[in-house]
Amino acid sequence: MDHQRLAQLLFPQITKTPEDYESIYPPRDLPAGAKVTRIGPSPTGFVHLGNLYNAVIGERLAHQSGGVFILRIEDTDAKREVAGAVGMILSAMDFFGVHFDEGALLDGDCGAYGPYRQRQRAEIYQAVAKRLVEQGQAYPCFCTEDEVARLRERQQAEKLNFGYYGAYAACRTLTLEQIEEKLAAGMPWVLRFRSQGDAEHSVTVLDAIRGELVVQENYQDFVLLKSDGIPTYHFAHVVDDHYMRTTHVVRGEEWLATLPMHVQVFDALGWQRPIYCHTAQLMKQDGETRRKLSKRKDPELALDYYRQEGYLPQAIWEYLLTVLNSNYEQWRLENPGLPFSEFPFSTEKMSHSGALFDLVKLEDISKEVLCALPASEVYDGLLAWCREYDAEFANLLARDRAYAEHVLALGKTGERPRKDLVTWRQAVRFLSFYYDERFQQDDPYPQNIDPQMRREILQRYLQTLDFADDNEQWFGKVRVICEELGFALQPKKYKKNPELYRGSIVDVSNTIRIAVTGRSNSPDLWEISQTLGKERTLRRLLAAMD
RNA sequence: GGCGCGUUGGAGAAACGGUUAACUCACCAGCCUUUCACGCUGGCAUUCAUGGGUUCGAAUCCCAUACGCGUCACCA
Numbered sequence: 001m002d003h004q005r006l007a008q009l010l011f012p013q014i015t016k017t018p019e020d021y022e023s024i025y026p027p028r029d030l031p032a033g034a035k036v037t038r039i040g041p042s043p044t045g046f047v048h049l050g051n052l053y054n055a056v057i058g059e060r061l062a063h064q065s066g067g068v069f070i071l072r073i074e075d076t077d078a079k080r081e082v083a084g085a086v087g088m089i090l091s092a093m094d095f096f097g098v099h100f101d102e103g104a105l106l107d108g109d110c111g112a113y114g115p116y117r118q119r120q121r122a123e124i125y126q127a128v129a130k131r132l133v134e135q136g137q138a139y140p141c142f143c144t145e146d147e148v149a150r151l152r153e154r155q156q157a158e159k160l161n162f163g164y165y166g167a168y169a170a171c172r173t174l175t176l177e178q179i180e181e182k183l184a185a186g187m188p189w190v191l192r193f194r195s196q197g198d199a200e201h202s203v204t205v206l207d208a209i210r211g212e213l214v215v216q217e218n219y220q221d222f223v224l225l226k227s228d229g230i231p232t233y234h235f236a237h238v239v240d241d242h243y244m245r246t247t248h249v250v251r252g253e254e255w256l257a258t259l260p261m262h263v264q265v266f267d268a269l270g271w272q273r274p275i276y277c278h279t280a281q282l283m284k285q286d287g288e289t290r291r292k293l294s295k296r297k298d299p300e301l302a303l304d305y306y307r308q309e310g311y312l313p314q315a316i317w318e319y320l321l322t323v324l325n326s327n328y329e330q331w332r333l334e335n336p337g338l339p340f341s342e343f344p345f346s347t348e349k350m351s352h353s354g355a356l357f358d359l360v361k362l363e364d365i366s367k368e369v370l371c372a373l374p375a376s377e378v379y380d381g382l383l384a385w386c387r388e389y390d391a392e393f394a395n396l397l398a399r400d401r402a403y404a405e406h407v408l409a410l411g412k413t414g415e416r417p418r419k420d421l422v423t424w425r426q427a428v429r430f431l432s433f434y435y436d437e438r439f440q441q442d443d444p445y446p447q448n449i450d451p452q453m454r455r456e457i458l459q460r461y462l463q464t465l466d467f468a469d470d471n472e473q474w475f476g477k478v479r480v481i482c483e484e485l486g487f488a489l490q491p492k493k494y495k496k497n498p499e500l501y502r503g504s505i506v507d508v509s510n511t512i513r514i515a516v517t518g519r520s521n522s523p524d525l526w527e528i529s530q531t532l533g534k535e536r537t538l539r540r541l542l543a544a545m546d
Numbered sequence: 547g548g549c550g551c552g553u554u555g556g557a558g559a560a561a562c563g564g565u566u567a568a569c570u571c572a573c574c575a576g577c578c579u580u581u582c583a584c585g586c587u588g589g590c591a592u593u594c595a596u597g598g599g600u601u602c603g604a605a606u607c608c609c610a611u612a613c614g615c616g617u618c619a620c621c622a
Contacts, residue, residue: 042622077621145620152618161548162618190620199549216549226620233622257550257617280552283615291615322570326559329570351559353552354615361558361571371584416584475580482580491580509580521582 001176007133009183010140010191016127018269025113025243030067036247037062038070038103040240045082047092047303049357050252053282055098056320058250060345061277062101070244071103073117076230086117092303096313113244118236125231128239128269129191129224137196137268138224140189141171142182163220165195172221191225197264205263207276208248208347218260234258238265241274250277253354254292277347282323283354290356301357310385310424314340315366322365325349336372367419370427375409378421382408385424393428396435406531407434411523418523433517434528436536441518441544446507453502455545457481457511462541467534474526482508515544 028036037058041051062069071093075081087106102111109116132138141164143151152162172194174182182189197217205213224235231239241249255262256278266273283290284301306316317340321328324345331343370378379401386394397404408431411418421427432438445454464477479489486502488494494504513525516537522528529537 040622044622074622080621141620148619156547159547188620210551213550220618223620228620230620232620236622252616253551254616254622259550278551281616285557323558326570329558330560330568333570351552355558358557358571364571411583414584418582418584420583478580489580505580507581510582513581519582523583525580 001136003134003136006139006176006179007130009180010133011126011130014123014126014130016123018128018131021124021127021243025245028068028245033065034067034247035061035065036068036070036245037250038072038241038244038246039250040072040074040237041089042074042077042080043082043085043089044080045085045088047089049301049303049306050282051089052092052096052098052303052316053320053324054250054252054279055093055096056317057277057279057324057345057347057350058248059098060341061248061250061347063341064345067247068101069099070111070113070246071100071116072240072244073104074233074236076118076226076233076236078119078228078230092307095307096303096316118240119230121236121240122229124243125225125235125239126229129231129235132193132224132268133191135268137194138191139172139174139194139221140179140183141169141192141221141223142174142187142189143171164192164222165220169221188227190223190227192221193224193261193265193268195219195221195264197260203260203263205259205273205276207278209277209279209350210352213256213259213276215256215260215263218264220261222261224265234261235265238262238269238271242266242269242271246274248277249274250279252281253278254281280351280354282357285356290354292354308389308425310389310427311362311366312369312381312423315362315369318369319362319365321345322361323355326351363422366422370421371412371417371419375405375412378408378427379405382424382427386428389425390428393435393438396437403434403531407431410527410531420523433519433522434531439518439540441514443514443518443520445514446503446510448503449507449511453485454511454515456485457508458515458541458545460484461512462538465538465541467530471524471526478509478512479505512541516540 028034030036039051039055039058041047059069061067071089073086073089086104090104090106093100100110102113102116103109104114104116115121129138143164147170148164151164151168155162155168169192171192195218197219199216199219201217202214203217205215207213222234223232225231237249240246259276259278263273281292283292318328318332321340321343325343327349328340328343332340335342373381379397383394383397386397411420420430432440449457460481461478464480466473469477481487482489482505485508487508488501488504491504491506494501494506509525510520513522514520516525516529516532532540
């Protein structure tokens with residue numbers, strides 16, 4: 001077989017060689033130890049939490065080592081591509097504060113190792129493919145998808161390993177004349193790797209998460225180029241990560257199974273293999289079992305969900321970091337003031353098994369993050385979210401910034417600040433009673449307070465109310481009302497002898513609280529009353545008496 | 547079916563052959579308290595999927611078994 005001739009026949013238009021690309025994409029000039037990583041999302045119109053998960057790993061590895069973090073669009077599957085998907089990826093990553101040093105942008109690319117969209121790299125793959133053909137390591141295959149499917153069925157029936165390999169690789173032994181004939185007839189073809197592998201042999205691959213992996217050699221003649229001349233993932237990965245000079249390939253563990261193919265191509269081309277980081281994917285509890293997060297089944301795990309609910313990007317980061325490196329929480333406790341980028345992230349600390357995604361834990365971290373944020377920043381964040389998702393509330397907030405900040409600061413000061421806010425959406429609900437436009441009674445009055453007693457309490461409260469009082473004076477008056485009406489001053493006393501009292505001071509103050517705020521859960525009632533002002537407080541009290 | 551990866555409490559997990567199996571979240575109880583929170587204190591795995599072995603000693607090493615997940619496309 002004249003491989004040179006075959007290569008020329010298959011790729012007449014390709015003039016550049018792999019060596020040409022070596023000089024177009026020279027080794028990077030980076031400090032020692034700097035890592036080059038990338039994420040390679042497919043533009044399918046759905047940005048997934050798993051995408052962010054791997055992005056966080058890649059970003060940390062690159063940026064904490066002074067390296068480069070790349071966005072590459074893996075658009076080799078034209079069938080699944082959705083218009084506008086690149087924009088969605090970009091905006092989601094930007095929202096979560098994931099910054100790329102180079103890669104695809106909306107209007108073109110940024111960086112010297114592009115293009116960063118795989119379909120635009122067709123010639124590069126083909127140049128490498130041509131070389132493989134010249135070396136006799138790749139060959140054209142004219143089998144149709146149907147034929148390959150039937151082969152698999154036959155193998156299944158005979159309990160053989162499925163696939164296109166060895167004696168089953170019909171086109172592997174085609175002569176140059178036969179190939180020429182089929183090409184001349186205009187038959188479509190794919191380019192297959194001519195595997196020299198033997199399942200009896202094994203290869204050792206370095207994985208930064210799992211240590212040294214010993215895997216079976218690949219023996220399948222898998223597809224390098226599809227009939228449209230666009231590579232499969234397996235080939236694109238090798239070519240791109242070589243010419244982009246990626247040092248660490250971060251990807252999900254579902255790629256472990258095809259890893260032997262990838263190392264085989266690296267070796268066939270005499271290229272240095274990257275260090276792999278095969279991550280255990282986030283899982284979801286599904287009834288009795290757990291499974292990988294799936295695009296189709298878990299739409300609520302689209303990144304957009306967290307944006308709509310108003311989770312803070314920082315909270316998501318911190319949550320993902322605790323899942324990735326469980327010592328992160330300890331570090332956070334010891335370094336409450338430091339940004340998370342100071343945390344020494346390590347692949348060795350990563351778990352080999354998939355973690356369940358825990359929304360409750362995320363909420364706890366959100367509270368923590370929001371609690372530590374100064375009121376003015378809370379205001380800015382909340383306003384930004386409202387502008388997008390609750391325009392009416394945005395206007396209320398913007399109408400009086402000082403008031404809003406004051407409200408947000410309530411209960412935040414002191415040694416033990418409250419952790420009332422979880423997400424922006426929840427914050428809008430929580431803060432609604434500070435605004436008449438959103439004020440309403442959410443919680444019921446205490447059970448042992450009938451409407452008549454409610455009026456009695458509020459009546460007396462109104463009579464003694466003096467906005468010049470300080471907190472102590474104010475509460476002293478509430479105590480007097482309690483005594484007059486037969487409520488226990490200490491909840492404990494009431495608990496001990498419920499028959500002696502109508503209820504306790506808890507019931508009385510809650511009645512007032514609900515009249516003023518509509519809630520049984522709020523920061524200090526007197527501070528709230530002062531904030532609302534005399535007029536509004538009185539109006540609400542009066543309204544509650546009807 | 548083949549191959550691969552995994553299995554410590556409700557969740558995330560620490561432990562890297564050696565006394566009572568860290569820590570965080572959740573849950574429960576108590577304290578604090580005018581509510582709800584916050585905070586504090588305590589409880590929550592006599593046991594590390596199961597069964598064998600190695601060892602003076604195992605969650606930690608070895609071997610089976612079970613279970614779960616992944617993968618076997620001209621999808622990534």
